[in-house]
Amino acid sequence: MWRDALLVAGKDLRVEWRSRVGLGQVVPFALVVLLLFGLALGPDAQRLRAATAGLFWVTVLLAAVLAVQRSFAIEAADGARDGLRLSGLDAGGIFVGKAAALVVQLLLLELVLAVAAALLYTTQLSGVALLIGSCLVATIGLASVGTLYGAVAAGTRVRETLLPLLFFPVVAPVLLAATKAWGAALDHRPGGGLGWLGVLAGFAAAYLAIGTVAFGPLLEDS
Amino acid sequence: MNSAVSFCEAVSLSGRFPLLSGVTLDVGEGEVAHLRGPNGAGKTSLLRACAGLLPIVSGRAEVLGHDLLEDRQSLRREVGLLGHSSFLYEELSVEDNLRFALRASRSPLSRLEPALERLGLQGRVRRTPVGRCSTGQRRRAALAVLVGRAPRLWLLDEPHAGLDLEGRSVVDELVTEAKATGATVLIASHELERAESLADRVIELVGGRVATPMASELVVPGPAPAVPAPAAPGALREVGCDVA
Incomplete structure (x- = not known):
C-alpha cells in the first residue's frame, strides 16, 4: 500500500507542478480571501490580531475545497479515473497517496498564508512549534476528509x-x-x-483510517 | 483450450438500464475475437465488463479465472483496455504517463523504451504533455501503455480509430504479436474487413447480448470475408452455459 501511495502522491504532485493550477489560482484565491476578510473587519489592528487564527483557518478551508476539486478533476479528464482503477493499484494506497499530495500542497499554501496574515493583520507569529504542529495534523485531517468526499462528489x-x-x-x-x-x-x-492539538490528531487518525478502508468501494461505485 | 473469457447469461446494469442483458460467450486463451454489432449493441460495455470496470449483477462471468461477481479488481493487472478515452494524464508527458502505468502495474521499467519505439513515440513527442498531443499521438501513447504492460487479455475498442495508415498497421502487428505470445484479444470494431482479417472468430452483439450464439460465433476461415457468409455447420462453434 505504501509503495502505491508514494507513486500516486508523486504523480499528483507532478501533475500540479506541470499545470501550476495551485500556484496560479489556489494561492492567489486564498490571498484575496485573506485580504477581503481584512477589509471587512476594518483597520482596527487589535481586532484583526484577535481574529487572525479564525480568518486564517477559514481561508485554508475555502482553498482546500479548490485543491480537492482539482485533485479529482485531473482524474476526470480523458478517463484517467478508469485508468487508475485499471492500473491495479491498491485503493487504500490511492487514498493515502492523493491525501498526501494534498497535504503537501496545503502545507505550502498555509506557509504563504501565515506570512501574509502576519503582514496584513500585523500579527506576531509566536508559539511556532504549536503553530506548525497544529497545521500539520489539521491539514492531514482536511486532506483525508477532502479525499474521501472528493471521491463521493467526483462520481x-x-x-x-x-x-x-x-x-x-x-x-x-x-x-x-x-x-x-x-x-x-x-x-x-x-x-x-x-488539548486542541490532541483533538486534531484524533480527527486526522480517524479519517485516515476511514478513508483507507472506504475509498475502494467509493472509487468503484461512484 | 482454457477459457480466457467465459460469460453465461451475464447481466450488467447502469441504473435500471441494461448494458449487457444476458451475454453468453466463451473465448479461449490465445484466441482473437472480433466483437461486432450496431451502435449501442453492448460492445464497449462487454469490453469494460471484461476489464472489471462494469459490475455484473447476475449470471456468471469469469475472466482469466477470476469470478467477476466475487472480485472485479484482482484481474486488472492482467488485462489491458484501449478505450475511447486514453486513460492518460493530460499534464504529464507521454513518457511520464507510460512510466506511471508501468510502475502501477508492477511491470518492469525496461519495457518503457521498447514500447515507445514500437509506437513511434521517440524524439520530442515522448516529452510532450499528452494534452498537447494530436488524437493519433494520444492513441499511440495509450497503445504504448498496453505494449509496456503486456497483458494476458487485450481489450481493444475501435483500436484503429484516429490512427494513420502506419499506425493502423502497427495495431494489426501488435494483435498478431499478442496472439503469438499466447495472449487473448477482443477487438470491437466497425472496420469489419480489417478486424476480421485479424480475428479467429466473429461475435455479433445485438441489444446487449450475443445474437443467436449458434449462428453468430463464426470461425473465420483464414483471410475472412468482410461479412461472414452463411457457414457450414462445422464452422459454427456452439457456446452454452455449461461450457466452462
Whole structure:
C-alpha cells in the first residue's frame, strides 16, 4: 500500500507542478480571501490580531475545497479515473497517496498564508512549534476528509456544488480545534493549545483510517 | 483450450438500464475475437465488463479465472483496455504517463523504451504533455501503455480509430504479436474487413447480448470475408452455459 501511495502522491504532485493550477489560482484565491476578510473587519489592528487564527483557518478551508476539486478533476479528464482503477493499484494506497499530495500542497499554501496574515493583520507569529504542529495534523485531517468526499462528489454530475456541502460540515471540528490551537499559540500560552492539538490528531487518525478502508468501494461505485 | 473469457447469461446494469442483458460467450486463451454489432449493441460495455470496470449483477462471468461477481479488481493487472478515452494524464508527458502505468502495474521499467519505439513515440513527442498531443499521438501513447504492460487479455475498442495508415498497421502487428505470445484479444470494431482479417472468430452483439450464439460465433476461415457468409455447420462453434 505504501509503495502505491508514494507513486500516486508523486504523480499528483507532478501533475500540479506541470499545470501550476495551485500556484496560479489556489494561492492567489486564498490571498484575496485573506485580504477581503481584512477589509471587512476594518483597520482596527487589535481586532484583526484577535481574529487572525479564525480568518486564517477559514481561508485554508475555502482553498482546500479548490485543491480537492482539482485533485479529482485531473482524474476526470480523458478517463484517467478508469485508468487508475485499471492500473491495479491498491485503493487504500490511492487514498493515502492523493491525501498526501494534498497535504503537501496545503502545507505550502498555509506557509504563504501565515506570512501574509502576519503582514496584513500585523500579527506576531509566536508559539511556532504549536503553530506548525497544529497545521500539520489539521491539514492531514482536511486532506483525508477532502479525499474521501472528493471521491463521493467526483462520481456525480453536481460535483462542484456537492463537495463543499459535504466537506464543510464534516471539517467544522478541524476549524474549531485549529483556531483554538492557533489562538493559544498567538496569545503566548501554548499549553492551552495542546488539548486542541490532541483533538486534531484524533480527527486526522480517524479519517485516515476511514478513508483507507472506504475509498475502494467509493472509487468503484461512484 | 482454457477459457480466457467465459460469460453465461451475464447481466450488467447502469441504473435500471441494461448494458449487457444476458451475454453468453466463451473465448479461449490465445484466441482473437472480433466483437461486432450496431451502435449501442453492448460492445464497449462487454469490453469494460471484461476489464472489471462494469459490475455484473447476475449470471456468471469469469475472466482469466477470476469470478467477476466475487472480485472485479484482482484481474486488472492482467488485462489491458484501449478505450475511447486514453486513460492518460493530460499534464504529464507521454513518457511520464507510460512510466506511471508501468510502475502501477508492477511491470518492469525496461519495457518503457521498447514500447515507445514500437509506437513511434521517440524524439520530442515522448516529452510532450499528452494534452498537447494530436488524437493519433494520444492513441499511440495509450497503445504504448498496453505494449509496456503486456497483458494476458487485450481489450481493444475501435483500436484503429484516429490512427494513420502506419499506425493502423502497427495495431494489426501488435494483435498478431499478442496472439503469438499466447495472449487473448477482443477487438470491437466497425472496420469489419480489417478486424476480421485479424480475428479467429466473429461475435455479433445485438441489444446487449450475443445474437443467436449458434449462428453468430463464426470461425473465420483464414483471410475472412468482410461479412461472414452463411457457414457450414462445422464452422459454427456452439457456446452454452455449461461450457466452462
